[in-house]
Amino acid sequence: MKELNSLLSEKGQTHILQGFDSLPAERQSEFIAEIENIDWDVLALWKHPEDLSGKGRVEPIEGLSLQQIEERKGEYFAIGAEAIMAGKVACVLLAGGQGTRLGSDAPKGAYNIGLTHPLFIFEMQIRNLLAACEAAGAPVPLFIMTSDKNDAETRAFLKEHAYFGYPESHIRFFRQEMAPSVDFTGKLFLEDRGKLSLSPNGNGGWYSSLKRSGADLDFPAIEWYNVYGVDNVLQKSADPIFIGAVIASGMNSGAKVVRKTEPHEKVGVLCLENGQPSVIEYYELTEEMAAMKGNDGNLAYSFGVILNYLLSAKKLAEIAKERIPVHVVKKKIPHIDAQGAYIKPEKENGYKFETLILDMIRLMDSCLPFEVVREREFAPIKNKEGIDSVETARILLQKNGVDL
Numbered sequence: 001m002k003e004l005n006s007l008l009s010e011k012g013q014t015h016i017l018q019g020f021d022s023l024p025a026e027r028q029s030e031f032i033a034e035i036e037n038i039d040w041d042v043l044a045l046w047k048h049p050e051d052l053s054g055k056g057r058v059e060p061i062e063g064l065s066l067q068q069i070e071e072r073k074g075e076y077f078a079i080g081a082e083a084i085m086a087g088k089v090a091c092v093l094l095a096g097g098q099g100t101r102l103g104s105d106a107p108k109g110a111y112n113i114g115l116t117h118p119l120f121i122f123e124m125q126i127r128n129l130l131a132a133c134e135a136a137g138a139p140v141p142l143f144i145m146t147s148d149k150n151d152a153e154t155r156a157f158l159k160e161h162a163y164f165g166y167p168e169s170h171i172r173f174f175r176q177e178m179a180p181s182v183d184f185t186g187k188l189f190l191e192d193r194g195k196l197s198l199s200p201n202g203n204g205g206w207y208s209s210l211k212r213s214g215a216d217l218d219f220p221a222i223e224w225y226n227v228y229g230v231d232n233v234l235q236k237s238a239d240p241i242f243i244g245a246v247i248a249s250g251m252n253s254g255a256k257v258v259r260k261t262e263p264h265e266k267v268g269v270l271c272l273e274n275g276q277p278s279v280i281e282y283y284e285l286t287e288e289m290a291a292m293k294g295n296d297g298n299l300a301y302s303f304g305v306i307l308n309y310l311l312s313a314k315k316l317a318e319i320a321k322e323r324i325p326v327h328v329v330k331k332k333i334p335h336i337d338a339q340g341a342y343i344k345p346e347k348e349n350g351y352k353f354e355t356l357i358l359d360m361i362r363l364m365d366s367c368l369p370f371e372v373v374r375e376r377e378f379a380p381i382k383n384k385e386g387i388d389s390v391e392t393a394r395i396l397l398q399k400n401g402v403d404l
């Protein structure tokens with residue numbers, strides 16, 4: 001205990017011991033274990049959250065345009081479908097996020113977007129996946145990443161809805177890791193006395209968490225992981241044409257991309273950085289780069305990523321030990337105050353520490369940008385209202401003939 005006290009006082013975090021002495025012995029040891037787990041180097045990053053750690057030489061990347069895909073569609077489909085039939089492709093649905101912007105405490109996938117009847121985000125995801133599997137001729141293993149915050153609820157919800165028709169034999173859940181959060185002065189937040197406020201550590205840890213769970217061992221033929229976010233209700237996962245195109249390219253990964261609508265659109269862009277594929281954020285593009293045109297008259301940096309990647313299992317195993325950068329993200333973080341009262345903030349009040357899957361792309365060495373039609377494949381639900389919201393997604397779903 002003495003050591004713990006001096007560690008916390010060295011780190012300026014003794015406030016988290018509030019009420020510690022009155023906790024039952026079991027809670028005390030759980031709390032000590034939580035504290036021992038803290039990566040203090042990561043926590044220290046709160047001091048320079050806007051540090052973009054310097055970009056290398058950035059250049060546009062070549063990708064497959066809609067027209068090029070259309071020309072070889074049949075060939076790509078055959079390659080992709082064959083890989084699916086051979087059990088070489090698995091899906092990873094990233095559903096560990098907290099969806100704080102949407103403002104619902106339930107798992108985001110359990111959000112009902114229907115108007116005249118219930119239609120859940122998970123339901124749309126599985127409906128689209130089933131369509132791809134039916135076209136290819138076999139179901140793919142579906143790994144669903146959850147976090148401590150929503151694991152039980154996610155499992156119960158999907159079970160209650162009979163997995164929306166997906167074969168249970170092909171579904172596995174795994175949990176991601178959690179990380180502490182701090183206020184704007186770097187002080188750790190408590191969720192309760194003797195309990196750190198922990199939140200999911202970002203979607204960049206999906207591979208290590210999947211491996212730790214061992215869930216992949218049930219499907220030894222996997223060569224490709226199609227990894228995607230839960231919140232795009234037009235997401236086309238296990239798309240045989242995309243899979244076939246990436247396999248045919250001989251590259252280690254592929255990313256579905258949409259053309260940017262205007263130079264300053266707030267979307268991460270796939271490009272080359274020091275010759276490696278890389279996703280850079282919209283605010284990292286200079287004015288000149290954002291507006292630059294390529295030979296085809298399109299914006300040179302126009303491939304916006306939509307969080308749908310295909311990654312080689314072999315390459316992932318090779319890079320498993322590499323560290324990816326930790327992002328310091330402003331969020332609304334519920335916590336207890338010095339008096340022990342529970343606070344659910346209305347505004348962002350601190351930082352979380354997250355790794356992001358987009359930072360894995362650079363480590364993959366090669367990545368094929370694969371253009372898709374935005375109106376058919378991109379309807380993200382991030383916010384309750386306004387941009388990328390339930391409203392905008394509903395309009396896009398209706399345009400695609402989905403009965404709401």
Ligand code: UTP
Nearest residue numbers: 094095096097098099100101200202203229230
């Ligand atoms: P977002 O970056 O939109 O984060 O996640 P979020 O947590 O869902 O939402 P906000 O920012 O709190 O409003 C993009 C995708 O990555 C998953 C999400 O579930 C979503 O599919 N994700 C995010 C995880 O699986 N784990 C995480 O720790 C973070």
